Amino acid sequence: MARLTEEDKARNEAAIRAAMERILSGNLPPGGKTDLKTLAAVAGVTRTGFYPKKNRDGTPRPGAYQHLAEEFEHRVHELQQAGKIVDPREAQIERLKAERAELKNRVAVRDALLEELTGFKQLAISRLAAQHEEIERLRRQITDGANVRALPAAADRTAPYGSCS
Structure with a gap:
């Protein structure tokens, strides 16, 4: 793999910073999130530059754009703490x-x-059942012929003492 020249590195850093501003302003590509994968895709660089590397002897060294990744994550965290959620997915999840x-x-x-x-x-059903039971008891009392007498029906259907009108 060829090494990056300083000119290529400067051009890539400018592209990453421009992509960072676009993403942080909420201008995400379809299906994108506010993360390093989307940042790399929008900037047109590989993600590997955002992560630390190891030398041949096993000692760690920073990735070419690791400082930009840390800056990006820091800014995203600050915006989230301020209540300005920059990821529409996160806003949808919160909603x-x-x-x-x-x-x-x-x-x-x-x-x-x-x-x-x-x-x-x-x-209400228990009260209705009790009332029905009472009505049935009173009807049985009438039919049993106890002390209840039926009133004679008026033959001509007129009031006994004249009209009320």
Whole structure:
């Protein structure tokens, strides 16, 4: 693999900084996120330059653009702390979490109302059953011929003492 010249490195850094500004302003490509993978794709560089490397003897050395990756992650973190979410996916996740919490609350309220109405329905049915039982008892009392007499029906269907009109 060929080494980067200082001119190529400077051109790539300028492209990365321009891509960083685009992404942080919310101008993401379709399917992109606010991460190093999207940053590398928008800048047109490989992701490997953002991560530390190892020399042949095993000692670590920084990647060519690792300082830009750290700056990018730091700026993303600052924007998130300030409440300016730059990733539309994260905004959607937050919106869906809030919507889920609101729906859970509504379901809990409806469950409580349903429980209350079920109790009311049971009480109403038991009262109706008791009233029906009382009506049946009174009807049996009439038919048994106890101390209840039927009133004679008026023959001409007129009031005994004249009209009320």
